[in-house]
Amino acid sequence: MPEMKNCTCSCAKENDEQKYKKLAELMKQYKNSEGSLIQVLHIAQAIFGCLPLELQRYIAQGMGKPLSEVSGVVTFYSFFATRPRGKHVIRVCLGTACYVRGGKKIITRLEEILGVGVGETTKDGLFTFEVARCIGACGLAPVIMIDDMVYKQVKPEKLENILAQYN
Amino acid sequence: MRIKNLEDLVKIKEEYNSKMAEYNYQILVCGGGGCVSSKCGEVKEALDRCLKGYGLSEKISVITTGCMGICALGPVVLIKPDETFYTKVTPEKIAEIVKSHIINGTILEKYTYYDKARQLYIPNINDIPFFKDQVKIALRNCGQIDYSSIEAYIAKDGYFAAAKALSKMSRQQVVEEIKKSGLRGRGGAGFPTGIKWEAGLKAISDQKYFVCNADEGDPGAFMDRSILEGDPHSVIEGMILGGYAVGANIGYIYVRAEYPIAVERLSTAIEEARRYGLLGKNLFSTDFEFELEIRIGAGAFVCGEETSLMASIEGRRGEPRQKPPFPFERGLFGKPTIINNVETLANIPPIIHKGAHWFSQFGTERSKGTKVFALAGNVVNTGLVEVPMGISLGDILFKIGDGIPQGKAFKAAQAGGPSGGCITKEFLNTPVDYENISKIGAIMGSGGLIVMNEDTCMVDTA
Numbered sequence: 175m176p177e178m179k180n181c182t183c184s185c186a187k188e189n190d191e192q193k194y195k196k197l198a199e200l201m202k203q204y205k206n207s208e209g210s211l212i213q214v215l216h217i218a219q220a221i222f223g224c225l226p227l228e229l230q231r232y233i234a235q236g237m238g239k240p241l242s243e244v245s246g247v248v249t250f251y252s253f254f255a256t257r258p259r260g261k262h263v264i265r266v267c268l269g270t271a272c273y274v275r276g277g278k279k280i281i282t283r284l285e286e287i288l289g290v291g292v293g294e295t296t297k298d299g300l301f302t303f304e305v306a307r308c309i310g311a312c313g314l315a316p317v318i319m320i321d322d323m324v325y326k327q328v329k330p331e332k333l334e335n336i337l338a339q340y341n
Numbered sequence: 342m343r344i345k346n347l348e349d350l351v352k353i354k355e356e357y358n359s360k361m362a363e364y365n366y367q368i369l370v371c372g373g374g375g376c377v378s379s380k381c382g383e384v385k386e387a388l389d390r391c392l393k394g395y396g397l398s399e400k401i402s403v404i405t406t407g408c409m410g411i412c413a414l415g416p417v418v419l420i421k422p423d424e425t426f427y428t429k430v431t432p433e434k435i436a437e438i439v440k441s442h443i444i445n446g447t448i449l450e451k452y453t454y455y456d457k458a459r460q461l462y463i464p465n466i467n468d469i470p471f472f473k474d475q476v477k478i479a480l481r482n483c484g485q486i487d488y489s490s491i492e493a494y495i496a497k498d499g500y501f502a503a504a505k506a507l508s509k510m511s512r513q514q515v516v517e518e519i520k521k522s523g524l525r526g527r528g529g530a531g532f533p534t535g536i537k538w539e540a541g542l543k544a545i546s547d548q549k550y551f552v553c554n555a556d557e558g559d560p561g562a563f564m565d566r567s568i569l570e571g572d573p574h575s576v577i578e579g580m581i582l583g584g585y586a587v588g589a590n591i592g593y594i595y596v597r598a599e600y601p602i603a604v605e606r607l608s609t610a611i612e613e614a615r616r617y618g619l620l621g622k623n624l625f626s627t628d629f630e631f632e633l634e635i636r637i638g639a640g641a642f643v644c645g646e647e648t649s650l651m652a653s654i655e656g657r658r659g660e661p662r663q664k665p666p667f668p669f670e671r672g673l674f675g676k677p678t679i680i681n682n683v684e685t686l687a688n689i690p691p692i693i694h695k696g697a698h699w700f701s702q703f704g705t706e707r708s709k710g711t712k713v714f715a716l717a718g719n720v721v722n723t724g725l726v727e728v729p730m731g732i733s734l735g736d737i738l739f740k741i742g743d744g745i746p747q748g749k750a751f752k753a754a755q756a757g758g759p760s761g762g763c764i765t766k767e768f769l770n771t772p773v774d775y776e777n778i779s780k781i782g783a784i785m786g787s788g789g790l791i792v793m794n795e796d797t798c799m800v801d802t803a
């Protein structure tokens with residue numbers, strides 16, 4: 175399955191049972207390390223792709239914490255998603271440097287190309303479109319990030335070519 | 342191998358240096374975040390292939406470094422010992438460079454730095470205005486060494502300060518040295534580091550913690566990231582020294598989730614330090630013990646603030662709380678905790694190694710040392726610069742930054758992120774230090790400087 179190469183989650187390769195088992199193992203390791211809930215959530219999101227309520231309940235049990243605490247943490251941090259995200263996440267920086275160098279035009283163009291607004295996922299499930307906190311590459315503004323890859327000095331005209339590399 | 346004392350470090354340093362001296366050339370390829378997105382990986386691959394083709398792989402060492410500072414011209418390559426600096430390198434260009442520079446011994450001028458104002462090429466990195474006026478303390482190794490090699494760090498006197506402090510200095514003496522240096526926190530507030538450490542040392546508890554704040558929240562700033570990616574051991578050594586000074590034996594480095602490369606390089610460095618006996622029990626044959634753990638954030642701006650950050654390390658919602666109690670009284674898990682910023686910590690080893698007196702010769706009366714700035718926006722040389730405190734903003738923007746592109750006029754520079762302020766033309770002569778910058782209505786913040794030209798609408802960016 176060469177087309178799976180870019181997918182960061184392991185969703186298609188394992189069935190649910192295997193995933194839950196893997197998570198349970200990891201939780202056992204982390205349970206005694208103080209304050210490791212956020213690290214466990216990171217791992218769970220990497221395994222399952224997102225953190226729906228069902229999964230939060232499972233984690234709460236495994237970590238011996240009330241569900242309300244787990245949900246409180248999930249909703250507080252923007253990195254955690256409760257609904258499935260697209261296969262790829264596009265993050266556009268709207269820091270000042272990016273803005274000065276034309277970040278807003280990138281957003282407008284992306285909305286046109288993707289047909290969805292910020293915070294939404296395309297109908298085919300390929301892309302989720304988000305704005306990000308600064309990603310620390312201002313020297314190269316404006317930048318966008320697709321999954322872990324940073325694209326620098328992006329121009330609205332270049333966007334279609336960049337997106338075409340993802341499927 | 343387990344390092345037991347200074348002699349062990351000296352031995353590693355000498356071995357590394359003599360190994361390097363055997364190579365005819367060292368080719369340093371920048372692997373900083375900026376150059377990675379400019380595809381420096383392809384340049385490095387082409388370089389390796391090319392050297393292999395000439396049968397030179399054994400004679401020339403190729404080193405991947407952290408950010409060299411001038412990201413807009415990336416990918417950049419530095420060739421030693423002649424210190425020739427090539428910019429905007431591509432796989433095709435590197436093949437030409439190897440042929441001309443390495444095989445024929447002729448510098449390929451047309452791919453070196455071009456000074457537009459003077460209309461000439463400047464091949465030697467030390468003659469380029471961008472580098473010439475900088476003083477590098479926190480960034481001393483960034484772009485200079487192989488970030489993935491603990492030996493390379495040791496060869497630059499790395500961990501010498503830790504060896505000295507743990508075996509020859511009392512905790513109080515380390516605190517005194519930092520106090521005398523005049524170092525102030527680089528995370529924004531500029532609080533004197535030595536005074537904070539003294540409070541940590543005096544706190545009485547069965548357990549204390551030392552935390553490194555690597556959340557780097559200000560948009561426009563990326564110095565902490567560059568230090569973590571380009572010289573992770575300097576932060577680890579800073580934390581060992583801090584932990585020793587205040588009497589903490591567990592450290593946490595809180596890194597934001599948006600920095601996966603920093604997390605990866607830091608984890609590798611921590612493992613390596615542990616393997617060399619520089620983390621764990623009985624450091625430098627003393628009974629001092631120090632353990633270090635990385636905690637990854639999850640994308641919440643407020644977590645850069647120290648009380649939120651501690652809540653987040655505890656695995657809770659990163660909500661700030663009232664002070665007092667201050668972290669040095671009741672911090673992480675209710676225990677005394679000292680928190681310092683990445684750049685602050687990178688300054689610690691050279692201060693202990695070379696002495697407070699050496700450090701305090703740089704800077705102004707009340708702001709000692711240097712500050713790293715991230716130049717961005719409408720300025721020719723965008724990237725990372727480290728300058729002595731007290732230099733004027735005009736010098737940073739026009740001498741080092743080389744002015745505004747396309748001959749446009751300067752309008753303002755935003756300092757200290759969105760919560761900071763804009764510095765306009767009439768203040769270009771202001772010496773940049775904590776006091777003066779706040780006098781003109783801006784703040785030092787963490788060092789983001791975003792330049793705007795005459796066309797930028799300030800109302801929109803605010």
Ligand SMILES: Cc1cc2nc3c(=O)[nH]c(=O)nc-3n(C[C@H](O)[C@H](O)[C@H](O)COP(=O)(O)O)c2cc1C
Binds near residue numbers: 527529557683
């Ligand atoms: C809203 C807010 C955001 C902050 N963000 C950061 C940050 O991203 N990085 C940082 O080092 N300090 C940040 N600080 C400052 C920290 O609270 C703390 O003072 C600092 O980490 C102490 O380290 P230092 O003394 O070495 O500067 C922030 C403070 C506030 C109020």
Ligand code: SF4
Binds near residue numbers: 267561
């Ligand atoms: S890092 Fe980007 S995203 Fe952030 S302000 Fe800088 S250029 Fe923008």
Ligand code: FES
Binds near residue numbers: 375409412413
């Ligand atoms: S990343 Fe290469 S110069 Fe900054």
